[in-house]
Amino acid sequence: xxxxxxxxxxxxxxxxxxxxxxxxxxxxxxxxxxxxxxxxxxxxxxxxxxxxxxxxxxxxxxxxxxxxxxxxxxxxxxxxxxxxxxxxxxxxxxxxxxxxxxxxxxxxxxxxxxxxxxxxxxxxxxxxxxxxxxxxxxxxxxxxxxxxxxxxxxxxxxxxxxxxxxxxxxxxxxxxxxxxxxxxxxxxxxxxxxxxxxxxxxxxxxxxxxxxxxxxxxxxxxxxxxxxxxxxxxxxxxxxxxxxxxxxxxxxxxxxxxxxxxxxxxxxxxxxxxxxxxxxxxxxxxxxxxxxxxxxxxxxxxxxxxxxxxxxxxxxxxxxxxxxxxxxxxxxxxxxxxxxxxxxxxxxxxxxxxxxxxxxxxxxxxxxxxxxxxxxxxxxxxxxxxxxxxxxxxxxxxxxxxxxxxxxxxxxxxxxxxxxxxxxxxxxxxxxxxxxxxxxxxxxxxxxxxxxxxxxxxxxxxxxxxxxxxxxxxxxxxxxxxxxxxxxxx
Amino acid sequence: xxxxxxxxxxxxxxxxxxxxxxxxxxxxxxxxxxxxxxxxxxxxxxxxxxxxxxxxxxxxxxxxxxxxxxxxxxxxxxxxxxxxxxxxxxxxxxxxxxxxxxxxxxxxxxxxxxxxxxxxxxxxxxxxxxxxxxxxxxxxxxxxxxxxxxxxxxxxxxxxxxxxxxxxxxxxxxxxxxxxxxxxxxxxxxxxxxxxxxxxxxxxxxxxxxxxxxxxxxxxxxxxxxxxxxxxxxxxxxxxxxxxxxxxxxxxxxxxxxxxxxxxxxxxxxxxxxxxxxxxxxxxxxxxxxxxxxxxxxxxxxxxxxxxxxxxxxxxxxxxxxxxxxxxxxxxxxxxxxxxxxxxxxxxxxxxxxxxxxxxxxxxxxxxxxxxxxxxxxxxxxxxxxxxxxxxxxxxxxxxxxxxxxxxxxxxxxxxxxxxxxxxxxxxxxxxxxxxxxxxxxxxxxxxxxxxxxxxxxxxxxxxxxxxxxxxxxxxxxxxxxxxxxxxxx
Numbered sequence: 001x002x003x004x005x006x007x008x009x010x011x012x013x014x015x016x017x018x019x020x021x022x023x024x025x026x027x028x029x030x031x032x033x034x035x036x037x038x039x040x041x042x043x044x045x046x047x048x049x050x051x052x053x054x055x056x057x058x059x060x061x062x063x064x065x066x067x068x069x070x071x072x073x074x075x076x077x078x079x080x081x082x083x084x085x086x087x088x089x090x091x092x093x094x095x096x097x098x099x100x101x102x103x104x105x106x107x108x109x110x111x112x113x114x115x116x117x118x119x120x121x122x123x124x125x126x127x128x129x130x131x132x133x134x135x136x137x138x139x140x141x142x143x144x145x146x147x148x149x150x151x152x153x154x155x156x157x158x159x160x161x162x163x164x165x166x167x168x169x170x171x172x173x174x175x176x177x178x179x180x181x182x183x184x185x186x187x188x189x190x191x192x193x194x195x196x197x198x199x200x201x202x203x204x205x206x207x208x209x210x211x212x213x214x215x216x217x218x219x220x221x222x223x224x225x226x227x228x229x230x231x232x233x234x235x236x237x238x239x240x241x242x243x244x245x246x247x248x249x250x251x252x253x254x255x256x257x258x259x260x261x262x263x264x265x266x267x268x269x270x271x272x273x274x275x276x277x278x279x280x281x282x283x284x285x286x287x288x289x290x291x292x293x294x295x296x297x298x299x300x301x302x303x304x305x306x307x308x309x310x311x312x313x314x315x316x317x318x319x320x321x322x323x324x325x326x327x328x329x330x331x332x333x334x335x336x337x338x339x340x341x342x343x344x345x346x347x348x349x350x351x352x353x354x355x356x357x358x359x360x361x362x363x364x365x366x367x368x369x370x371x372x373x374x375x376x377x378x379x380x381x382x383x384x385x386x387x388x389x390x391x392x393x394x395x396x397x398x399x400x401x402x403x404x405x406x407x408x409x410x411x412x413x414x415x416x417x418x419x420x421x422x423x424x425x426x427x428x429x430x431x432x433x434x435x436x437x438x439x440x441x442x443x444x445x446x447x448x449x450x451x452x453x454x455x456x457x458x459x460x461x462x463x464x465x466x467x468x469x470x471x472x473x474x475x476x477x478x479x480x481x482x483x484x485x486x487x488x489x490x
Numbered sequence: 491x492x493x494x495x496x497x498x499x500x501x502x503x504x505x506x507x508x509x510x511x512x513x514x515x516x517x518x519x520x521x522x523x524x525x526x527x528x529x530x531x532x533x534x535x536x537x538x539x540x541x542x543x544x545x546x547x548x549x550x551x552x553x554x555x556x557x558x559x560x561x562x563x564x565x566x567x568x569x570x571x572x573x574x575x576x577x578x579x580x581x582x583x584x585x586x587x588x589x590x591x592x593x594x595x596x597x598x599x600x601x602x603x604x605x606x607x608x609x610x611x612x613x614x615x616x617x618x619x620x621x622x623x624x625x626x627x628x629x630x631x632x633x634x635x636x637x638x639x640x641x642x643x644x645x646x647x648x649x650x651x652x653x654x655x656x657x658x659x660x661x662x663x664x665x666x667x668x669x670x671x672x673x674x675x676x677x678x679x680x681x682x683x684x685x686x687x688x689x690x691x692x693x694x695x696x697x698x699x700x701x702x703x704x705x706x707x708x709x710x711x712x713x714x715x716x717x718x719x720x721x722x723x724x725x726x727x728x729x730x731x732x733x734x735x736x737x738x739x740x741x742x743x744x745x746x747x748x749x750x751x752x753x754x755x756x757x758x759x760x761x762x763x764x765x766x767x768x769x770x771x772x773x774x775x776x777x778x779x780x781x782x783x784x785x786x787x788x789x790x791x792x793x794x795x796x797x798x799x800x801x802x803x804x805x806x807x808x809x810x811x812x813x814x815x816x817x818x819x820x821x822x823x824x825x826x827x828x829x830x831x832x833x834x835x836x837x838x839x840x841x842x843x844x845x846x847x848x849x850x851x852x853x854x855x856x857x858x859x860x861x862x863x864x865x866x867x868x869x870x871x872x873x874x875x876x877x878x879x880x881x882x883x884x885x886x887x888x889x890x891x892x893x894x895x896x897x898x899x900x901x902x903x904x905x906x907x908x909x910x911x912x913x914x915x916x917x918x919x920x921x922x923x924x925x926x927x928x929x930x931x932x933x934x935x936x937x938x939x940x941x942x943x944x945x946x947x948x949x950x951x952x953x954x955x956x957x958x959x960x961x962x963x964x965x966x967x968x969x970x971x972x973x974x975x976x977x978x979x980x
Contacts, residue, residue: 031895072597092978097918097939107562107912114918114939117898119931222712227874227925230932384717397956404957405521408607408948415951422597427973428587428604430949435717441609441946442720449587449604449947456931457939458898459920461905466887467894481978483917488582488971488978 009189018185019201022121022150025182030118030148033470034478038085040177041145044137045081047173048074048166055165059131062159064300064334069266070132077132080139080425084146087448091480093146093455096471098484101462110462113472116455118148119230120203123196125217127208128158128302129269135159136166136186139425139446140206140232145184147454149204154196155188158303163188197221197231204454206445207233208271211358211436218439232453233439234432236358237386238275239420240410244400245372246393247417248283255391256288259364260296262419264329264338267299268362269306272386272420275358278375281344281368289340289366290327298335298362310336310361317365320354322347326366338362345369345377352381372399379406384434384441387413387420410434412441499679509691511672512611512640518670520608520638523960524968528575530667531635534627535571537663538564538656545655549621552649554790554824559756560622567622570629570915574636577938581970583636583945586961588974591952600952603962606945608638609720610693613686615707617698618648618792619759625649626656626676629915629936630696630722635674637944639694644686645678648793653678687711687721694944696935697723698761701848701926708929722943723929724922726848727876728765729910730900734890735862736883737907738773745881746778749854750786752909754819754828757789758852759796762876762910765848768865771834771858779830779856780817788825788852800826800851807855810844812837816856828852835859835867842871862889869896874924874931877903877910900924902931 010018029037048055056070063070087093094115102109122144127134134140141151155163167186174183187196197205197220205221207214214233221231243255262274279285301307317323323343331337340363348355348367355365369375388411392400408414412433423431429447432438438445443453460468470477481490500508519527538545546560553560577583584605592599612634617624624630631641645653657676664673677686687695687710695711697704704723711721733745752764769775791797807813813833821827830853838845838857845855859865878901882890898904902923913921919937922928928935933943950958960967971980 027895090976095939099914099916099918109914109916110908112914112916112918114920114937120899218718219713222718223709228708228712228929230930394954397954401957405517409610412947413949413951414953416953416957418600418952424589424599424602424951426589426599426602427976428589428602428949430604430947432947439718440720444947447604449585457902457920457922457934459903459918461903461914462908463904463906464884464887467891467906486580486917 010187010192012191012195015187015192015195015199018152018187019121019199021182022152022185023201025150025180026118026120028180029150029183032148034088034091037146037148038089040174040179041081041085041088041142043173043177044170045078045085047169048137049078051169055162058162058165059159062162063131063302065131065266066299073130073132076425077137080133081137081142083425083448084142084451087451088146091471091478093451094471094480096480096482098472098482100485112459112461113463113468114457114459115469115471117458119454119456120149121201122149122151122454123202123205124151124153125193125205125207125209126153126156126163128156128306129266129271131159131162134208136163137170139450143450144206144454147451149454150183152185152187152196152202154193155186160188197229198225200225202229204230205232206453207231208445209235211235214439230453231439232443232445234271234445235436235438237271237433237437238356238358238383239272239385239387239389240382241274241277241389241391241420242375243277243279243285244390244392244396245280246395247391248280248285250393252284253288256285256292258419260289260292262421263364264296264362265421267301267336268338269302269360270421272423274364274389274420276356276382277364277366278378279366279368281370286326286342286366293327293329293338293340296329296338298329298331298337300334301336301361306360307336310359313359313361314339314363316354317341317359317363320351322351323365336361340364340366342366342368345374349377349381356381356383376403376406379410382410384437385411386431386433386437387411387415389415389418389420391417412437412444500677500682502681502685505677505682505685505689508642508675508677509611509689512642512675513691515640515670515672516608516610519640519673522638524578524581527636527638528579530664530669531571531575531578531632533663533667534660535568535575537659538627539568541659545652548652548655549649552652553621553792555621555756556789563620563622566915567627570623571627571632573915573938574632574941577941578636581961581968583941584961584970586970586972588962588972590975602949602951603953603958604947604949605959605961607948609944609946610639611691612639612641612944613692613695614641614643615683615695615697615699616643616646616653618646618796619756619761621649621652624698626653627660629940633940634696634944637941639944640673642675642677642686642692644683645676650678687719688715690715692719694720695722696943697721698935699725701725704929720943721929722933722935724761724935725926725928727761727923727927728846728848728873729762729875729877729879730872731764731767731879731881731910732865733767733769733775734880734882734886735770736885737881738770738775740883742774743778746775746782748909750779750782752911753854754786754852755911757791757826758828759792759850760911762913764854764879764910766846766872767854767856768868769856769858771860776816776832776856783817783819783828783830786819786828788819788821788827790824791826791851796850797826800849803849803851804829804853806844807831807849807853810841812841813855826851830854830856832856832858835864839867839871846871846873866893866896869900872900874927875901876921876923876927877901877905879905879908879910881907902927902934
């Protein structure tokens with residue numbers, strides 16, 4: 001498999017061959033049992049786990065990310081593959097619904113049974129900042145394979161060697177577990193990146209990256225092919241945080257510590273980094289934060305280009321009317337200095353477009369408000385985000401019970417007394433939100449329900465038992481949860 | 491409410507006022523209980539039912555559709571509103587998922603609870619062919635209101651007076667039931683049609699109509715606004731039907747009768763009309779059909795424009811190489827003559843692009859194959875459809891068990907020994923399919939799961955009980971089905 005052992009860019013001919021193999025594999029994979037699909041995912045998980053030491057070294061070399069963080073990310077990635085194995089095996093993701101016939105009605109009511117079925121080959125565009133969890137064998141790949149869709153990954157240049165190595169491991173694991181050729185493939189370069197979304201064999205795409213790049217691909221997926229396909233892009237997010245006056249008075253030190261840890265985690269390169277923090281004027285949080293920052297060394301960023309963009313972004317912040325520096329850490333070696341800025345609410349509202357643009361890297365902006373009643377003014381200027389977080393005390397519950405309905409419209413996840421970084425991979429997680437957080441807020445790219453992105457419903461009307469998929473047969477041979485004549489039953 | 495009592499086109503200013511009222515109503519409606527939302531839908535249903543005699547007369551005048559058909563359609567529309575009242579009240583559409591915290595893990599696992607919440611105001615573009623069921627108070631409106639989204643309808647010119655009258659009834663019923671102003675509004679004309687999809691207050695759109703019009707609006711919804719919105723278009727479908735040799739030999743007469751009834755139902759103006767029928771060469775179905783057709787009077791079409799397009803379409807069919815007339819009915823008064831054509835498989839494959847274009851109206855094309863093994867050749871040329879139907883006998887089960895996985899990729903609903911027209915409104919129905927049947931195949935516009943189109947997931951992390959929506963509180967005060975730590979429970 002040449003594309004896995006070299007770093008050369010995929011050509012148009014290679015891409016066409018890869019996607020047509022994926023189309024053939026789609027038929028095979030759609031016909032596999034849930035148990036078999038779970039086994040494939042578990043094989044991929046075991047393959048990665050067995051080689052994790054080598055992979056972490058490689059990832060560190062290519063991304064500068066600390067080994068401790070990469071160790072956690074590999075564990076998360078392996079767990080994620082296993083989570084989706086469990087989702088496939090359990091089978092309620094199929095949303096099986098059976099409605100019995102009633103020939104006595106006018107017109108007679110037919111027997112109709114519906115379930116979700118795989119869309120077909122999925123393109124996965126890797127992110128730079130999570131070389132495991134949002135890359136070759138990350139959440140998009142795991143959820144697409146669990147849904148029964150072959151995957152064609154577009155590797156990220158930022159960790160090209162790691163991508164090739166992970167793809168080799170996954171391909172070998174899938175092959176050993178009996179998957180047909182074409183179930184999984186890696187591509188690289190511009191031809192693949194631009195070609196995948198318009199390739200007729202590709203039926204959906206997952207993407208994690210920049211607003212500009214993601215929107216361009218989204219537009220192409222919608223308009224530059226005869227059959228539009230769903231394009232799930234996770235783009236940019238400033239993840240606003242509100243600190244109530246009561247919270248700031250109660251625990252300024254802990255808030256400063258928590259904020260610093262959150263906005264510098266992964267050298268500030270997390271999509272859930274808190275970029276804007278609404279703080280009551282006069283609190284001691286900025287001073288506490290400044291003290292902590294002065295002791296802080298900055299890490300190296302993912303790539304020189306990202307480093308440069310970050311410096312430009314910080315200079316832009318610094319040069320904005322009303323914005324002043326709270327504090328700055330140390331930049332040692334190739335590292336960048338983490339920093340925090342502050343701005344009065346009035347200036348923030350005036351320069352909102354500039355100040356609500358995501359600055360990818362370890363910096364955050366404290367927006368100082370007077371009265372909490374002023375807070376809702378920022379709802380007009382804050383863009384959609386993955387998360388919105390509130391730090392409060394029990395005395396704030398009543399106020400926020402009435403305020404939350406407006407605030408939650410900003411985001412797909414609402415966090416109370418916590419920081420947005422650290423995304424649990426579970427059944428309930430929602431990682432998606434209003435534009436520009438994602439290209440559409442109906443779906444998630446993290447957590448069990450991410451599988452829904454790659455499935456379409458098919459209904460069977462008056463179908464003989466032996467022609468029905470097993471999941472819909474009357475005797476429920478798979479033992480899955482189904483809605484039968486309106487009642488959920490197993 | 492001026493826009494309801496006149497037929498004048500909505501101006502840009504009126505549109506802006508209507509959508510901003512809808513945005514305000516969205517907050518109110520999102521906060522209503524499930525019970526309350528069910529009551530609103532039931533009030534609308536009762537309002538329409540009470541005035542149905544008047545409405546049917548009006549509909550008949552404007553659409554030419556027979557009163558018997560319109561009577562059935564009103565009943566279906568009323569039942570549909572009640573179905574969605576039931577969906578809202580039952581509450582499992584919220585897909586509530588609760589995952590408990592586990593502080594012992596590294597990192598500690600937070601408490602995360604997720605449910606679906608309304609997207610916001612929805613634009614509904616009415617269809618011409620179902621003046622009740624896919625119009626002002628049809629499936630899109632019912633499912634959006636059930637989801638908690640205000641609705642702004644774009645009326646269809648083909649039944650403008652009926653649209654106004656239904657909107658008056660629905661508005662009054664909602665108002666009497668306590669809905670806030672802005673929950674429901676009617677608009678008309680080009681400014682509204684083009685403006686709704688790009689209006690910042692509108693968060694999703696449902697559309698039933700032509701491929702050309704639907705695709706243009708879909709493209710605008712994706713690319714001509716800062717935040718793309720989901721646009722659910724149901725466009726064109728040829729609904730292929732396969733008749734096996736065994737079935738044709740067993741019951742040619744019944745098949746001819748069934749086919750005639752299906753392709754002439756609603757004067758052939760149903761989106762599920764069978765447009766292409768694959769028949770074994772040498773069967774007597776064409777002759778039986780010709781005999782039945784010669785006795786058949788055609789009805790009047792919805793509008794003179796549709797009538798003209800139909801005649802052009804039929805002439806195009808007739809003039810295509812290899813296509814010959816099977817038979818034609820009588821055109822009396824303003825009616826059109828129903829007709830059937832036949833073509834050998836080879837000619838069909840050669841002229842596939844022309845012959846697989848939907849011809850809206852009472853005509854169908856019999857494609858005659860030699861061996862059943864040739865059938866799969868047409869999979870390469872058949873476009874996506876709402877339905878695919880097979881007429882077979884028990885002797886066909888084994889062959890079709892292996893053939894169906896390829897055939898079902900064509901459509902969202904697979905019918906055995908039945909005709910595609912007549913769409914049951916139930917929990918399991920899927921009315922949607924691969925392009926150009928719909929702009930995306932992930933969703934349905936008919937049946938209980940149509941509500942999913944207008945909802946987005948929101949996750950709550952470590953949220954105090956009193957700040958959680960009722961649906962997610964630990965004690966489950968709504969008594970709805972939820973997934974708690976992986977297990978479905980009530």
